[in-house]
Amino acid sequence: MIARERLGDIERLVLSRPERRNALTPAMFEDLAGHVERAGDARVLLLLGEGTVFCAGFDLDLCVGEAGDGNLRALLEGLSRCIAALRALPCPVVVGVQGAAIAGGCALLGGGDVVVAHPEAKLGYPVTRLGISPAVSAPFMGIAPGQARRLMLDPGLIDGHRAHAMGLVHELHDEPAARAMELAEELAAKPPHALAATKRWLNELSPANAGQGLDVSLSLVGSDESRRLLAAALQKK
Template sequence: MMGSRSMIARIRSRACDAPYIVTQAVWSRYASLMLVRTTALHGIVTVELLRGDARNALSRELIAELAAAIDAVARDSSARVLILCGEGKSFCAGMDLKAVADDPIAMGEMLRALSRASRAIRRLTIPTIARVQGAAIGGGCGLMVVCDFAVTHAESKLGYPEVDLGICPAVVAPWLMKKIGAGAARAMLLAGGVMSGEEGFRRGLATHLVAENELHAAAQQLAERLAKGGPLALAATKHWLNELDGSLDDAIADEAAEISARIIAGEEAQSRLRAAWSSTRSPQ
């Protein structure tokens, strides 16, 4: 647990920097990525996944670039709000495990990398918004719920079908429990499957439900509102909320990633994944 004095000093140093100026070093880091596009305007930073042709399924390369983008946001003293989104028709259709179909060890490494990236998003000192259209499935739904806010529409498809594929959703479980509570998360993860955005909103996965054609405007309006808050107060509040709900506990997250990695390498998961891949070309 970080000492309160050092935490406040770090936040104050960040908050007192000149607003709305992106340093050249940070901007160069943003601009160098190929699968993630980052833009910044008036303190609102948008990180967009760029695998729209694959419904933004999370490949090893995409997870690595997402982590790099989030690291750059964390070091950008001008950032006030993050919007996480995906190009095309879907936010994120989950892990692109088919890309490493012959390498269960690589699958486990992807799960560990996603766990680390999710923690980095959670620990940003600025408010975070997921702008969710189309599908947010499995790891994609995990990215959605790790954000402070999620804006979606009634027709989107949300959920955690991991158990249907023989996969243990341990990586996403901690964030889902913090989002909707232990009992509701237990029922959702054990049942598997997906649900509509409207049902997901009712069950607490999303904080805002709007018409699909209003999604961009609603997320931007929320970001502009949040950007008006005191940076020091917001950062201190986020840090304390993370302390209270255990979001700063690496031991639990590391253990969850190891459990998921071990299960996905087993025959049950591998046989179910092969069966799923033989029936569809869509990323799982």
């Protein structure tokens, strides 16, 4: 459910579960993290979503019932590992967001160095209403702390225009996937050592304590509140 292709110096990874709006499973995170961690020799990593939605977030069907808590834990750990791996990759990461990027899908943007989105794409973290904390992605937020506060606490969604105005998205385009590919080709032609040194220095200037955010999100898994809200949300669906 992660389509991987090496196009010259560009490692292209596509979330490919369009029939479920690319909803993320523990197995998908495992594959995604593995591909990212093995892409060290690429000049650019390009992350896209197949279909009309970039990513609807965690597959919540997996998060109820007997295996629910364990799956939710695995999803949070997988998400944290993936964002950290994207951040740690020496080469730049370009993300093309053609449609909705919700919750865990929005969190993946934190691993992107250059994010292109459709102006009408919907983004945000509607997860506190499920008793889930988006803290897992907080350490990787590149926007102003005051704006991150609102984005993560308010379950409402924002559109591409707003996301661009706050710096969550760096460029708006009507064809985000094609534009992201263009940007990837542009970056792949640049001197790799300078890019790697610059990315490493930027990482050092804004250190991300992935574990701290992950622990907060994990601490809520299995709570009565979380189980109740998740079950109620799925019943409504």
